[in-house]
Each structure stands twice: as structure tokens, then as C-alpha cells.
Amino acid sequence: MAPRSDESRGPPRPDARITRSRHALQTALLDLVAEMPFEEVTVAAITKRAGIGYATFFRHYPTREALLAEIADALIGRLLVLIAPLVLAQDTAAAALALTRFVDACRRLCRGLLVGAGDAIRRDITARAVAAAGTAGAPMPEWLPRDLGIVHGVATTLTILRWWLEQDRPQDAAAVADIVDRLVFAPMARPAGA
Amino acid sequence: MAPRSDESRGPPRPDARITRSRHALQTALLDLVAEMPFEEVTVAAITKRAGIGYATFFRHYPTREALLAEIADALIGRLLVLIAPLVLAQDTAAAALALTRFVDACRRLCRGLLVGAGDAIRRDITARAVAAAGTAGAPMPEWLPRDLGIVHGVATTLTILRWWLEQDRPQDAAAVADIVDRLVFAPMARPAGA
């Protein structure tokens, strides 16, 4: 008997029910985050919105944060695919533009994650972005410690994006890309003697 | 000469008991924040450490966050006195150095506020710093919206400071000041055509 032999392997049996439940929970959380700060979203609210039993939540995610992480990871993964090559190619302007366009495209979702939510969630997103950014081997000037560079780059970018997304009359993606480039990418690319 | 000529002005009677309680609470919170994340510090723990009745806490502060805000405000106020003149004089290098030296001087307190604590607290500190920075009339290039400039400057600086303070073998204040200047102050001072 091996009722749970799959727990040590990756995703061997993507049981349709499991997929459905997880998806319903993700959708429900996104809905709710669009209405209220993440910290005020309770597990009960998520499960109710998802039409799922309360305890079922914990069968899929140990905490609310874990559910959020899954959503954020997917988003960040999609983003990195777009901008990592540009960053490696040192084309900071193009990278910034790709970034802002991507965010603009899924404006509502990003708004939910960055604006409405509290900082706890933002910290989580940042941490995942940092981890992801660390894997991509971005070049770094010698005066800037690598770990600080990554943290700074991610946190600063998120700050700007958040400012952008909570604007009443949002600016053009290109204009924001320019700001990002000036404030984040360019300074980090500047050599020591500048 | 009237013995109580101040009774018609603003804070007529600061009642020694109130002062004592508030101070005890502030000290207690700082102690605790040095030991554990702010979010895990309960009101009961604060009042117990302060030797004060539980309900008394709420007579002074509506929430833990409010108590924290008072502490942070005082600290930020002291800091602004130091660096505001340098910022206005456009001497970004000196401002950065004054900043890092100030933080270095009250390293333990700043660590408690920036490193150990969760992001909720950091958000609060940021917000207050932003409000304070807004009053000081820092110059801003035309390509950078004023409100974004302030938010960005404060949040970025805090990120760097946090990175610094959680280092195992912390760097020299001057070195960090250089990084702050390169990553934050200088880019914000750069004109449009650069």
C-alpha cells in the first residue's frame, strides 16, 4: 500500500480534484486581495469564496502565505523569462520597458499583489524575486556587493511599480520604464569611477 | 508672577504618571523588538515587561503600531535635523555620510526597527519618514515626480540600511554612505539629459 507515495516525488499524479481545488483557492485569493489587504484576508474567507471546505485549505497549503507564494512565483517566473535575456545583454532600457509592459498587461493582478496588500506580502514577493534574480547571473560593479545589489534592485523596482499602480491617472509604461532605468538599472551599471 | 501661567497653553499638565507609563512602554517595546520580530510582540508582553497593567496600554496607544510610530517619529525627527541642511545644500555625499553615521551610532535601536521587525513596521517607518521628508523641501529633477522621488528615496535608503545592519561583519559607515550616495542620492540629482 502506498496511499501517499507521491509526497516524496515531484508532481507525479496531478489528480484532477487537487488541481481544481488549488486553482479555486488561487482564484479566490486573487479576488479577495483585489478587495482588501492581504493581511485581512482570512482562510475562512478564501475557502468560502472558493466554495471549498475550510480544512481542505490546509491540505493544499500550510498557510495563506504559501498560497500567495505559489501565485507570486508563477508571475515572477513568467516575468523573468522576458527580462533575464535583456539584463544579461546589458540592455537596461529594454529590460525596464519589458518589465513595465508586462506589469501593465496584468495590471489588476499586480495591483492586488503590490498595492492593496500589506508589506508582509510585499516582503514575500520581494524575497522570491530576489531568489529568482540571484539565479540569473546579472553583472554587478565591484563597489556594489552582489547580495545588496539584488535586494536593492528588486525592492526599488517594486517600490516604483507600486507607486505607478496606485496612481489615479497612471502614466505611460515607457515613461515609467525610463524612471526605472534611471533610478535602478543605470546606477547599478555605473562603474566605480563615475 | 503667576505660579501656573502655563495653564492656558497647549499641554498644561503632563501628569507625571502618564509620562512614566508611556516611557515604560516605549522602553519595553524596544527591548522586546531587539529580541523578536515586532509582529510577534504581544501587548501583554509589552505591558508585562513595562510593569504596567494590560488595559493601561490602550489608554495611551490604540495599537502596538501607534506605540512604535511614536518611537520611530522621535528617531526620524532627530535624523532629519542632521541631514536636512545637507540635502538642501545638495551635498549628497555629506548627507549620506551623516545618515550612516547616525544609524551606526544607534545601531541597536535601528536594528530593532529595521531588521528584526516585520514589514508592517517597516512600512510604518517608511510612511513616517516619507511624511517627514516631504516637509523638508528637497530639490527634485523634472523627470522624477516629486511624490515618487520621496517614496523611492526613503524606501531605497531603508533597504540599504537594513542590508547593512543585518550583516554579520558590518562594513564601515563611510563605505555604506558611498553606496547610498551612488544608488540613491546621486541618481535622483542627475538632470534629464544625463
Add this chain to the structure above:
Amino acid sequence: MAPRSDESRGPPRPDARITRSRHALQTALLDLVAEMPFEEVTVAAITKRAGIGYATFFRHYPTREALLAEIADALIGRLLVLIAPLVLAQDTAAAALALTRFVDACRRLCRGLLVGAGDAIRRDITARAVAAAGTAGAPMPEWLPRDLGIVHGVATTLTILRWWLEQDRPQDAAAVADIVDRLVFAPMARPAGA
């Protein structure tokens, strides 16, 4: 020196301020009891209504109940003066009539004490009435233990009065007196063989 030598004697020095405070408290309590159950009347509400400092309350009465007791005692004392002679003269009908007329005369006060108030207050009133009734040497048939007779008589009378006072369209005092006589006084006067 004998600054408080008067505490063993009766009321040697009825300092005008003391009298005023006590009276204000009594009036305030009666006002409030007319509006809400006694159990919901807080000390703060009493003192506020009386225009008196919070702590001053406790300078005069150890508890709310003590204040109430003083009021009830005075009322019961006045009542006993009226009906005790009639009870001793075995004229139960006249006693009942005197009782209901007395209550009718200070209807509002009695309502406050008996209807609006919770049972805690009623218990207190009963106990005081019992104590007072015990002093008056009412005759009692041999089948009825004296202590039960007193408790029963008082509690039953109060029950009927309470019913009377909370009627929307109250009956005539004489009619109620008849009921009291039939339900309380007469049965208690009946000899064993009846």
C-alpha cells in the same frame, strides 16, 4: 488631636459638602434607574449625572448597592411607620390599602426600584424589608414558621406590587389592596384548621 473622632458617633458634623454630594448621588441613581436596569448603571454614569468626581462616589458608598440600600431604607422606613400599627391591630385590609396607596403616591420611585431594576436590587430591597418587618412584631399562626412568614409576606407583596407597577393601564389602589389582602395577609392570618 482627633481629626476623625466623629466616625464612631452618629452624624456629628454633617458637613454641607457631604450632604450635597450624597444627595446628588441618590438623585442621580434614581434618575438612571428609571431609565435602565440597576445592574447596568455604572458608577461612572452615576457620578457623571450627579456632576461629581468619580472617586468621590467611593468616599461615600463602598458600592453601588450601598447607595441603593440607603435609598430603599428610607423608603421602607416611611412605609413601615404607616402600616405597622395596622398590622399589629390585625386590620389586614386597612394595612393593604395603606400599602398600595403609599406606593401609588410615589409611583415613579417605586417603579424604578421594583420594575426597571434587576433582581439583585429587588433582593436587597426584600432583605431590608424583611429585616424591618422582623422588628415589627407581627402575629403569626402556629403552622407558619416565623422566618418563612416574614420572607413570604414581603416577597409576595413585592411581586404583586411589581406586577401592578408594570401594568400599562394600572388598576385602582383599592383593587390591588384587595388582591394583596386575599393573596398575602389573609392566608397568613388563617388558623391551622382552616
Add this chain to the structure above:
Amino acid sequence: MAPRSDESRGPPRPDARITRSRHALQTALLDLVAEMPFEEVTVAAITKRAGIGYATFFRHYPTREALLAEIADALIGRLLVLIAPLVLAQDTAAAALALTRFVDACRRLCRGLLVGAGDAIRRDITARAVAAAGTAGAPMPEWLPRDLGIVHGVATTLTILRWWLEQDRPQDAAAVADIVDRLVFAPMARPAGA
């Protein structure tokens, strides 16, 4: 034959846990009321004695009083089954005797409810007994308003029972039944001209 044919009626799923918790709470309250006045019994004390979480109390009863009411209702229900037929048959003596014997049989419980407890609880019990008595169609003389008759009968009986139960050397049930009959039942049965 349907195994769970009752699932469509009133209490479809009595969930063993609920039954267990409620019973534990009832038992705990009875224990405590036997030791101290009901008003001094805190919810924390009840739940601790019952071995149940504090908050769980409120999942079952909105207040302490509600828990008490459930206990009292059950007791009164059992009592009414016994004496209602006798009352309707106008056999007041038998009714009184059945009453006192019933109380004697569950002396400890009745003591807890009537003697130790404060008046607030007694008021509650009275009210429930009144409501129950109102359903049983007891006859009433024309000079005695029905509602007063019920209130009076119940309150007076409880007064006598309370006196009985708090006696050090309690009397015989028959003797008390005689008193109850003379003081309560008989007077209420007497016609107008008596």
C-alpha cells in the same frame, strides 16, 4: 426502513462532539453553582471545570445565563409533567405534595439553582416557570388577573422552596407541601366571596 429518517426534521445532526461539550458545560456549571453564587461563576471557571476551551463556550451559549436557562428548562419541564395534571384536577394538596417531593428528590440541584445563586438567576428561572405554567391551563378565580396569578404562584412557590432548601434541618416534604398549599394554592382557588 430508512436508517436516518429523522434527518429532515428539527435537529438533523446532533454531532457527538456538540452533545459532549454541552453536557460538560452543564455539569460544570451545576458543580460550580453548588459552591458559589451563580453571579460569581465566570465563563473561564466553567470551561476550565468542563475541560473545554474558553471560546468554545460561546459557540454553544451566548451568555452564562443561556446555559443556565437550558438547565432550568429541563428541570421545569420534568416538574410540569408531574404536577400539571393535578393542578388541572384542582387537587391542590396533591399538587403541592408532588412538587415538594420532586424538589426533595433533586435537592442538591434545586439548592444550587435557588439558594446559592443570586436573584438574577432566580428571575430567569421564574420567568421560564411562568412561561411553562402559562401553557398549562390552570383555572383562576375572577378577582385574580390571570397573568398576576401565574407570576404570583410561581414566585411565591419559589420563595417558599428556597426558604425550605436553605434550612439547616429541613422539614418533611409533606409539611412544606401543606404550607405551600395554604399560602399559595388554596388562596388562589378561593372564590370571590370568601
Add this chain to the structure above:
DNA sequence: CTCTAATCGAGACGGTACGTCGCGTCTTACG
């Protein structure tokens, strides 16, 4: 007609109980 001390208002304080909320676990009853 002072002077002295009792009384006052104001309200901060420690403490206790309340009732609520949310988490994460664990039992239950049902399909």
C-alpha cells in the same frame, strides 16, 4: 476673618472578565 484641614474634581492606574476572531488540528458523519 482668617487659617487649616476635610472634601472635592479629575482621571490615571492595576486588575479581572468579557466576548470576538483567526489559526491550524482533529473528529465526525456521510457519500
Add this chain to the structure above:
DNA sequence: CGTAAGACGCGACGTACCGTCTCGATTAGAG
């Protein structure tokens, strides 16, 4: 016999009120 529903223990929250206390500021009444 597995799974969804939801009862449960736990623990923090913020509120309310109690009765005590510490302040000065009156103010009554004795000398």
C-alpha cells in the same frame, strides 16, 4: 473508507468596569 464539513483548543485582541490612588484646587467651619 476516504473526504468535506466544521467543532475544537488555543491565544491575542480590545473593551468595560471596578475600586484604589495621587494630584491640586476649593471651601467649610473653628479659632
